[in-house]
Amino acid sequence: MPTTETFRIPKHRRHVSVARRLVDAALTDWGVVEQLGDVVILLASELITNAVLHCRVSYAQVLVTLTLDGPDLTLEVSDPDRDRLPRLHNSVPDDEGGRGLALVTALADAWGCRQEPYAKCVWARFTVPEAARAHAPTAS
Template sequence: MSGFSEAAREAKCWLPRSRRSPAEARRRLERLLDGAVDGERFIDTGLLLVTELVTNAVLHATPRDNRVLLELSVDPVRLRIEVHDARADGVPEVRAAGRDDESGRGLMLVKSLSEKWGCCPRAGIGKIVWCEIAPSPAAAEGAA
């Protein structure tokens, strides 16, 4: 596994195809934001969206015996989350879940809470699903 850069602005790690991977992704994001100036401005939305993207990759887009690559970067104006998986077929579908559905809201949350998001092919095999998050307005006001 790769670690964090000395500037604590970028992080990259491989995660197993496991239901425990979203929790590990949250820990990695918390560590990155703890080391970044004003990183707390991204924490709430960042934790939610990294969980959604990693969960989708683990449950729906990563074949057995493959791993997920998580890449995080933060600067003063945005947090970028990238999740690389080994499944190249299809762009993730954003759909409205029914009231009684127990799943299916993840990408709708990503679309609603991020400034930008998308999906692109990955060199070699698979795809990258990514999002960019602006600082929380409440957190930004508190820092001023």
């Protein structure tokens, strides 16, 4: 049975660090640490920052969901700007931003996005090594 951690943050840059700490705490509780934990935290920060910066809905909240299901760890970041889907684009060296999805593409096993009735969700999936799964919580 999957284990899930879900939380919301206000759509403001100052809350990205709070979300990063919450993701880190969940991963640590599940035993997903070291390199994979660092990658998931980095990509969570990128996806949450994208949601915060690009969502055009005033006073919105960003929903973050982590799900550990056997070897699969899924990170989902949702915001209510359902019609503004992310696109991967080529950045030039002088660009100050625009590399977040390139990082997600390079570091996640898979990623994508979907439109929901009142939101969009950008997700990334990772494979958790067997050693880390031994520390994962069991559903009761």
